[in-house]
Amino acid sequence: MTKLKINGEIHTIDVDPDMPLLWAIRDIIGFTGTKFGCGKGFCGACMVLMDGKAVNSCQLPVSSVGENELITVEGQTENLQLLQKSWEEHNVPQCGFCQSGQLITATALLNGNSNPSEEDINNAMVRNICRCGTYPRIKKAINHSVELKNKG
Amino acid sequence: MKDVKNVSRRSFLKGLGLASGGLIIASGTTLFVACEPKDIVEFNPNLFVQLNSDGNLILVASRSEMGQGVRTSLTSVIADEMEADWDRVSIKQAVGDAKYGDQNTDGSKSVRLLFEEMRKIGAATKAVLITAAAKKWEVPASELRAENHFVIDNNGKKIGFGDLVEIAKTLEVPKDVQLKDPKDFKYIGKYLPSKDVANLSNGSAVFGLDKRVDNMKFAAIKRCPVAFGTVKSYDKTAALKVKGVIDVVEIPMLRKPFGPLGGVAVVATNTWAAFKGKEALKVEWDLGDNNAYDSEEYMKQLTANVHKKGKVAKTVGDVEGAFKKASKTIESTYQLPHLVHAPMEVPNAVVWVQGNTCEVWAPTQEPQRTRTEVSAFLETGEENVTVNVTFLGGGFGRKSKPDYIVEAAAVSKAIKAPVQVVWTREDDIQHGYYHTVAAQYMKGGLDKDGKVTGWLHRFALPSIASTFAPGTVDPAPFESASATNVPFEIPNMQVETGEAPAHVRIGWLRSVINIPHGFAINVFADELANEAGVDPLEFRLNLIGSDRIEETKNEYKYDTARLKHVLKQAAKNADWGKKLPEGHAMGLAVHYSFLSYVASVVEVSVINNKVKVHNIHSVIDCGLAVNKNTITAQMEGAAIFGMSLAFYGKITAKNGAIEQTNFGDYQMLRMPQAPKIYVEIVENNEKPTGVGEPGVPVIAPAIVNAIFKATGNRYRTLPLKDHKLV
Numbered sequence: 101m102t103k104l105k106i107n108g109e110i111h112t113i114d115v116d117p118d119m120p121l122l123w124a125i126r127d128i129i130g131f132t133g134t135k136f137g138c139g140k141g142f143c144g145a146c147m148v149l150m151d152g153k154a155v156n157s158c159q160l161p162v163s164s165v166g167e168n169e170l171i172t173v174e175g176q177t178e179n180l181q182l183l184q185k186s187w188e189e190h191n192v193p194q195c196g197f198c199q200s201g202q203l204i205t206a207t208a209l210l211n212g213n214s215n216p217s218e219e220d221i222n223n224a225m226v227r228n229i230c231r232c233g234t235y236p237r238i239k240k241a242i243n244h245s246v247e248l249k250n251k252g
Numbered sequence: 253m254k255d256v257k258n259v260s261r262r263s264f265l266k267g268l269g270l271a272s273g274g275l276i277i278a279s280g281t282t283l284f285v286a287c288e289p290k291d292i293v294e295f296n297p298n299l300f301v302q303l304n305s306d307g308n309l310i311l312v313a314s315r316s317e318m319g320q321g322v323r324t325s326l327t328s329v330i331a332d333e334m335e336a337d338w339d340r341v342s343i344k345q346a347v348g349d350a351k352y353g354d355q356n357t358d359g360s361k362s363v364r365l366l367f368e369e370m371r372k373i374g375a376a377t378k379a380v381l382i383t384a385a386a387k388k389w390e391v392p393a394s395e396l397r398a399e400n401h402f403v404i405d406n407n408g409k410k411i412g413f414g415d416l417v418e419i420a421k422t423l424e425v426p427k428d429v430q431l432k433d434p435k436d437f438k439y440i441g442k443y444l445p446s447k448d449v450a451n452l453s454n455g456s457a458v459f460g461l462d463k464r465v466d467n468m469k470f471a472a473i474k475r476c477p478v479a480f481g482t483v484k485s486y487d488k489t490a491a492l493k494v495k496g497v498i499d500v501v502e503i504p505m506l507r508k509p510f511g512p513l514g515g516v517a518v519v520a521t522n523t524w525a526a527f528k529g530k531e532a533l534k535v536e537w538d539l540g541d542n543n544a545y546d547s548e549e550y551m552k553q554l555t556a557n558v559h560k561k562g563k564v565a566k567t568v569g570d571v572e573g574a575f576k577k578a579s580k581t582i583e584s585t586y587q588l589p590h591l592v593h594a595p596m597e598v599p600n601a602v603v604w605v606q607g608n609t610c611e612v613w614a615p616t617q618e619p620q621r622t623r624t625e626v627s628a629f630l631e632t633g634e635e636n637v638t639v640n641v642t643f644l645g646g647g648f649g650r651k652s653k654p655d656y657i658v659e660a661a662a663v664s665k666a667i668k669a670p671v672q673v674v675w676t677r678e679d680d681i682q683h684g685y686y687h688t689v690a691a692q693y694m695k696g697g698l699d700k701d702g703k704v705t706g707w708l709h710r711f712a713l714p715s716i717a718s719t720f721a722p723g724t725v726d727p728a729p730f731e732s733a734s735a736t737n738v739p740f741e742i743p744n745m746q747v748e749t750g751e752a753p754a755h756v757r758i759g760w761l762r763s764v765i766n767i768p769h770g771f772a773i774n775v776f777a778d779e780l781a782n783e784a785g786v787d788p789l790e791f792r793l794n795l796i797g798s799d800r801i802e803e804t805k806n807e808y809k810y811d812t813a814r815l816k817h818v819l820k821q822a823a824k825n826a827d828w829g830k831k832l833p834e835g836h837a838m839g840l841a842v843h844y845s846f847l848s849y850v851a852s853v854v855e856v857s858v859i860n861n862k863v864k865v866h867n868i869h870s871v872i873d874c875g876l877a878v879n880k881n882t883i884t885a886q887m888e889g890a891a892i893f894g895m896s897l898a899f900y901g902k903i904t905a906k907n908g909a910i911e912q913t914n915f916g917d918y919q920m921l922r923m924p925q926a927p928k929i930y931v932e933i934v935e936n937n938e939k940p941t942g943v944g945e946p947g948v949p950v951i952a953p954a955i956v957n958a959i960f961k962a963t964g965n966r967y968r969t970l971p972l973k974d975h976k977l978v
Binding site for chain 1: 445446448450452453455457459461462464470496522523525595596598643644645647648676881888890892914920924929
């Protein structure tokens with residue numbers, strides 16, 4: 101049995117310890133906001149927060165998560181909600197499929213850096229592919245969130 | 253349906269704080285709407301409108317949402333003509349059914365084809381509501397008007413749309429209705445945000461991949477590495493040993509445009525087990541005729557075919573004579589590789605076959621074709637097949653082809669349970685419907701004044717028609733059109749085509765044939781400008797020549813003045829000709845596709861032999877701009893899409909098998925490379941035309957032209973990665 105703490109709740113699941121966290125979250129526990137994009141850690145669609153940092157859940161066996169706290173796009177954490185609001189205000193999503201991963205990576209960025217430069221944003225967000233090409237709006241929305249944060 | 257929540261009236265009212273209610277969009281599935289029949293009276297004046305007596309308005313989107321914002325664009329047109337309050341509108345996705353008219357979401361034509369119809373539907377609904385109020389108040393309808401979800405009389409007396417439902421239900425919906433004056437549009441022509449933006453930002457939108465049905469299994473399919481190869485034998489022992497794997501079943505190949513490739517499916521209790529089981533599965537293949545396909549060798553063959561005379565697709569004047577008389581002729585050959593769509597959401601589908609009925613939940617651009625193909629496969633009537641359209645995590649043409657849905661029908665039928673077939677990313681890259689591979693030869697003649705007197709364009713590329721009629725070696729008429737309708741005022745022109753047999757499935761990919769033609773035409777025009785010693789902008793405007801309407805076979809006239817206008821605007825916005833930092837330069841391209849006019853000016857730098865795109869100024873004239881938010885987003889996205897193919901896009905085949913595997917070797921543009929993108933939408937009241945695709949074809953040639961300006965090096969093949977520029 102594996103215990104996973106996701107979005108503040110403990111889930112006990114019986115899976116192969118090698119199962120990537122992504123599939124445990126999606127197929128076993130049932131949070132489908134976290135997406136499968138490539139299965140190889142290239143695209144970032146599967147990002148979740150592990151102790152506040154963005155990790156590719158498709159590359160992380162459930163056995164290696166341990167007691168670390170996980171937050172998915174459905175979860176609650178200050179920077180995530182702030183970014184989601186900015187995403188709406190700037191009409192970021194096109195198809196929206198990659199946006200969970202984009203939001204998680206951006207949340208981790210703001211968790212570790214309250215005033216990221218353009219280079220910081222690029223360096224963080226390089227892990228996520230958006231095939232629709234929403235990069236300019238993602239960047240604007242992150243900057244908008246930073247402004248709101250610094251104002252508040 | 254499992255995901256439609258039955259919410260008690262009390263908890264629903266409490267949740268929304270409304271005076272009366274009964275309708276909710278089930279959490280997590282904004283595509284499905286559930287109704288509680290008690291108290292609420294529905295008025296359905298037509299297939300696309302449901303007005304409830306509580307005032308809630310449900311509008312039906314018949315086209316698939318894949319990021320182009322079509323759900324919002326189409327329904328906002330109804331709401332505008334109806335004078336509805338946009339905040340009271342929720343959107344319901346239509347199932348695949350011919351009663352909705354054509355639902356094929358491709359070709360950048362949803363808004364173009366449905367705009368007038370949606371307007372009329374909205375206007376007719378408004379008219380019937382006004383008649384209902386007139387009846388209730390016993391006044392002439394001419395004294396009443398509709399505004400923001402109310403009908404109002406001249407004294408300001410108001411009644412809500414919802415309160416008119418009971419009477420409206422008894423009335424006939426008028427056929428001939430007065431449409432609004434465009435100057436009174438409230439939503440049309442504005443920057444209207446997508447209705448779906450919140451759900452697409454919080455993980456609750458349900459894509460095909462997110463669909464769950466009770467007792468649903470997951471399946472992955474091993475397919476032959478060579479297109480149309482077949483299963484000789486397979487050994488399922490190792491696959492069945494994987495924890496979670498339940499079954500292994502063979503899937504038939506249906507040699508139809510959208511039939512499955514065939515293979516062996518591994519069925520499991522979760523996706524990962526299915527993937528692992530697929531890896532463990534041993535299959536022996538009969539590789540078939542395409543076994544020898546080598547894309548490098550094939551390019552040599554295509555190139556040879558354009559270096560000799562081809563079949564004439566268009567001829568004006570005497571191009572050979574013009575070349576003889578020219579004071580200078582130049583020739584260039586362009587080679588562009590196969591591409592694959594790679595939408596972020598891989599092909600996938602949930603299908604549940606029960607006896608002779610079947611329900612599908614899938615991210616599909618073509619729900620009616622899906623219905624036809626699935627019912628044909630199951631040998632049952634279409635009326636027995638329900639196709640629910642989920643959100644699409646990107647489409648780009650890939651999800652027009654329902655092969656992956658028929659696969660799921662085959663697996664569900666075999667295991668007698670609902671199943672979700674999920675492609676791996678490797679499957680997506682290696683078993684797609686590929687964008688064509690193209691060789692193009694161009695020859696131009698200039699007179700002593702630098703004027704172009706002759707233009708020859710020869711191309712050879714495997715046709716999309718080969719997917720429908722195997723063995724086809726010549727392009728379909730629409731694949732010649734973007735070369736033959738080149739709007740240059742040149743007295744002697746000829747377009748020729750060479751033969752090109754297909755060895756993989758050829759499909760349409762965002763902007764289709766306009767990618768190769770837009771590239772060759774725009775780069776060659778730049779080469780001619782350079783040869784003539786004239787600034788590329790001035791040269792191109794002269795080439796387009798006089799203001800005129802070119803002959804077309806439809807109601808949309810090809811207007812060279814509009815083409816020149818977008819080019820001039822793009823150049824103006826980019827400040828064409830301004831002094832740039834060392835190593836920087838601008839390049840331009842202009843192209844007409846999907847009935848829209850687009851020009852882009854890009855600024856690049858090439859420093860230490862590495863190219864960086866700094867700015868892109870794009871201008872689109874798509875007639876009346878129905879939703880400027882969506883149009884701007886599509887043009888931004890098209891610029892990134894165009895940059896991805898320019899920088900990285902290349903699919904190759906060896907021994908018949910695709911060599912690329914995943915985003916590691918089929919790369920995409922990422923945020924650090926994304927330039928600043930500026931979009932201008934030309935204001936006019938012409939009929940709306942295409943938006944999703946026409947922004948793509950100009951990007952690669954504009955970049956190549958800018959690189960030439962910066963370095964003097966002319967790159968006639970893509971991607972730029974092969975030239976070590978990225």
